[in-house]
Amino acid sequence: MESDSPLSTTANITGILTFAYAILASCLLFLASVRTADSEMQHLLSQTRQTSRHIETLSNYFQDQDLVADIDLAPMRGPIKAALRDWRKTNQALTAQIAKLNDMGPGIRRRVAWWYWQNDILAGMAKLRSEKDDFSALLLTYLSRKIITQEHHLWRLERLVQVTDEQRDTDREGKS
Structure with a gap:
């Protein structure tokens, strides 16, 4: 089995972090909008x-x-x-x-x-x-x-x- 290249691994990690950031930002935005x-x-x-x-x-x-x-x-x-x-x-x-x-x-x-x-x-x-x-x-x-x-x-x-x-x-x- 071939291992992924360092660039591919970096891209995967960046994608996962971006997804997590988008989820967190959406939750924070929703909570801010319903806070009051x-x-x-x-x-x-x-x-x-x-x-x-x-x-x-x-x-x-x-x-x-x-x-x-x-x-x-x-x-x-x-x-x-x-x-x-x-x-x-x-x-x-x-x-x-x-x-x-x-x-x-x-x-x-x-x-x-x-x-x-x-x-x-x-x-x-x-x-x-x-x-x-x-x-x-x-x-x-x-x-x-x-x-x-x-x-x-x-x-x-x-x-x-x-x-x-x-x-x-x-x-x-x-x-x-």
Whole structure:
């Protein structure tokens, strides 16, 4: 049996070391990428729970507004309720997904699951922010309409006060 040449042996050793280095680097890179998985999950879970409370507060407010005849809210009611419904649905799905990962318990399995689902969850957070922005735009439109209506009411009230003052002055002059 022939022995390998020194160059062939060196190449084999270099190949084995390169392979070992690649495996080690991959493991270190993976561990570095999932190192903060627990804190990231906790942060996102608290964000979605806070968003849930915010959505419920706004839903209750607009539900109470249904009882009041508000001419400014009437044309906005449908889009506002639809935006709130979509925002709530996205938040609930995202909260459930994060809670499911969070309930796995500590360990490598949870971190691997986080690594696998992280991009989907972050995309869900972006969608959640987008829906919040859409809702905010609707609120600004509603408030703008409300300000214009209130301004008109104040103008009419001011005009009424002026007319009343003029009538009172006329009545005083007539009695004198």
